[in-house]
Amino acid sequence: MTPPTRTDWTGRVLRLRIEGPAQGGEFVARHSGRVVFCRGGITGELAEVVIDDDPGRAFCRGTVTRVLEPSPDRVDPVCPAAAAGAGCCDWSHIGPSAARVFAGTVLADQARRIGRIQSVPDRLSVEVPGGDDATTGWRTVARWVTGDDGVPGVRRSRSREVVTHPCVQADPRIGEAIRAAGVGPHREILGVLGDDGQVHVAHRPVTDPVSRGRDRRSRRGAATRARARASRAGRWEHVSGAPTVSRTVGGRTWRLPVDAFWQAHRSAAAHYSDLVRGAVSGAPALPGDPVVWDLYGGAGLFSAAVLDVVPRARVTVVESSRASLEAVGSALEIGPAVVPVASRVEQFLERSSGAADRGGDPDLVILDPPRGGAGIEVMTALARGTASRIIHVGCDPASLARDVGVLVSAGWTPAGIQGVAAFPATHHVEGLAVLDSPRAR
Numbered sequence: 001m002t003p004p005t006r007t008d009w010t011g012r013v014l015r016l017r018i019e020g021p022a023q024g025g026e027f028v029a030r031h032s033g034r035v036v037f038c039r040g041g042i043t044g045e046l047a048e049v050v051i052d053d054d055p056g057r058a059f060c061r062g063t064v065t066r067v068l069e070p071s072p073d074r075v076d077p078v079c080p081a082a083a084a085g086a087g088c089c090d091w092s093h094i095g096p097s098a099a100r101v102f103a104g105t106v107l108a109d110q111a112r113r114i115g116r117i118q119s120v121p122d123r124l125s126v127e128v129p130g131g132d133d134a135t136t137g138w139r140t141v142a143r144w145v146t147g148d149d150g151v152p153g154v155r156r157s158r159s160r161e162v163v164t165h166p167c168v169q170a171d172p173r174i175g176e177a178i179r180a181a182g183v184g185p186h187r188e189i190l191g192v193l194g195d196d197g198q199v200h201v202a203h204r205p206v207t208d209p210v211s212r213g214r215d216r217r218s219r220r221g222a223a224t225r226a227r228a229r230a231s232r233a234g235r236w237e238h239v240s241g242a243p244t245v246s247r248t249v250g251g252r253t254w255r256l257p258v259d260a261f262w263q264a265h266r267s268a269a270a271h272y273s274d275l276v277r278g279a280v281s282g283a284p285a286l287p288g289d290p291v292v293w294d295l296y297g298g299a300g301l302f303s304a305a306v307l308d309v310v311p312r313a314r315v316t317v318v319e320s321s322r323a324s325l326e327a328v329g330s331a332l333e334i335g336p337a338v339v340p341v342a343s344r345v346e347q348f349l350e351r352s353s354g355a356a357d358r359g360g361d362p363d364l365v366i367l368d369p370p371r372g373g374a375g376i377e378v379m380t381a382l383a384r385g386t387a388s389r390i391i392h393v394g395c396d397p398a399s400l401a402r403d404v405g406v407l408v409s410a411g412w413t414p415a416g417i418q419g420v421a422a423f424p425a426t427h428h429v430e431g432l433a434v435l436d437s438p439r440a441r
C-alpha cells in the first residue's frame with residue numbers, strides 16, 4: 001500500500017487575511033482548512049505569507065513578506081536588529097497601545113481556555129509599568145553574544161547566528177559598555193545597568209556555538225537545553241563596573257552579583273512590588289503574623305513588599321540560585337522574620353509537607369517562576385496547603401493559565417488577573433493572577 005503523502009506547503013506563498021493574535025506572538029490565518037501561524041502580521045491585514053515551517057499537521061507557520069492592506073496599527077519597526085531578523089522585538093511593527101490590546105487578548109484567551117476562569121472579559125487590561133511607556137532603552141539586563149568576528153549582537157530568530165545591528169531594548173549605556181569591553185569572539189556577554197547608573201559587564205565562553213545555520217529544534221526542548229547549557233557554562237569574567245549591582249525599590253537597596261536575577265525592565269520591579277502590596281492587603285482572613293512563602297523568590301523583592309504591608313509576617317524565600325539568595329540579606333534583615341532557603345521549590349515542598357519548622361502551612365504564597373511556570377505538582381501542593389491567598393506572577397500566559405487552572409479546579413476563587421507591558425515591542429507580557437482559598441471563605 002502506498003503511504004499517504006504528507007502535506008508540505010514549505011516555500012509556498014499564500015495570500016491571507018490575518019486574524020487574531022496567538023499565544024507565542026504569531027497571528028492566526030486560515031487556508032484550505034488549515035491554520036497558518038503568521039509572524040509579522042497584524043489582525044485585519046491582507047498579506048502575502050511565505051510558509052517556512054510545515055510539520056504537516058492541521059497547522060503550519062509562515063512569515064509575512066508583503067502587506068497588501070496594512071492595519072492602522074502598523075508602524076515602522078523601531079528596532080534595527082529586529083528588522084535585520086533578530087528574534088527579540090517581534091512586535092516592533094505594531095504600535096504600542098495596539099500591542100497591549102493584543103497581549104491582553106492572548107492573556108484573557110489563555111486564562112479562559114487553559115485557566116478555566118470563565119469570568120474573564122475578551123481582553124484583560126495590560127498596563128505600562130510605573131507609567132513608563134518607553135518602547136526603547138527600557139532594558140537594564142542584556143545578554144548578547146559574539147560570533148567569529150568578535151562583534152557583539154543578539155541572536156537571529158530561531159537560529160544561533162548573530163545579528164550585530166543595534167538592539168534598541170537595552171539602555172544605550174549597556175551597548176556602549178559592551179562594545180568598549182571588546183570581549184573577543186565566541187563569548188556570551190551580560191550587560192547590567194544598576195540603579196546608581198553604573199554599567200557592569202561580564203562574559204564567558206558561549207556554550208551553544210554560534211553558527212550560520214537555522215536552528216529548527218523544537219521549542220519544547222528549549223528549557224532542557226538552557227539548563228544543560230547553564231550547567232556547562234563557565235564562570236563569568238567581570239570586566240567592567242563594581243562586583244555587585246545596586247537596585248533600589250521602596251526605599252530598600254539590594255546589592256546583587258552581576259548574574260543574579262533582577263526584573264529586566266527598569267520600572268518593573270517597583271511596579272510589581274506595588275501590585276503585590278495591593279494583593280497582600282486584600283488577602284482574606286490573613287492573620288497579623290502570617291506564614292508567607294516567597295517562591296522562586298530571587299533576592300526577596302516580594303518578601304520586602306509583604307513586610308511593608310504586614311510587618312509581623314514570617315517570610316521564607318525559596319530560591320535555587322545561591323547568587324540571588326545571598327543578596328537577600330543586603331536589603332532585608334535575616335532572622336526569624338526572613339528565612340532564605342537555597343532549594344528548588346519542588347524539593348522544598350517535598351520537605352515541607354507539614355512545614356512544622358516554619359510555623360506550619362503558609363497563609364499566603366507569592367510565586368514568580370521562570371517562563372515554564374511552576375507546574376501541576378507544585379500548584380497541587382500549594383492548592384492543598386495554603387490558607388488564604390496565592391499571588392502568581394508569570395511571564396508566559398499559557399504556563400500562568402495552566403498553573404492557575406490547577407487552583408480553579410481545586411475550588412479556588414479568582415480575585416483578579418491583569419497584565420503588565422514589561423517587554424515593549426515584543427509579544428511577551430507579565431501576568432499577575434490572584435486567587436483565594438476555599439478555606440478563606
Ligand SMILES: C[S@@+](CC[C@H](N)C(=O)[O-])C[C@H]1O[C@@H](n2cnc3c(N)ncnc32)[C@H](O)[C@@H]1O
Pocket residue numbers: 261262263295296297298299300301302318319320321324343344345346368369370
Ligand atoms: C522570574 S525570577 C523571579 C525572582 C524574584 N521574584 C524577583 O522578582 O526578583 C525566577 C527565579 O526563580 C529561580 N528559579 C528557577 N527555577 C527554580 C526552581 N525550580 N526552584 C526555585 N527557584 C527557581 C531563578 O533563579 C530566578 O531567580
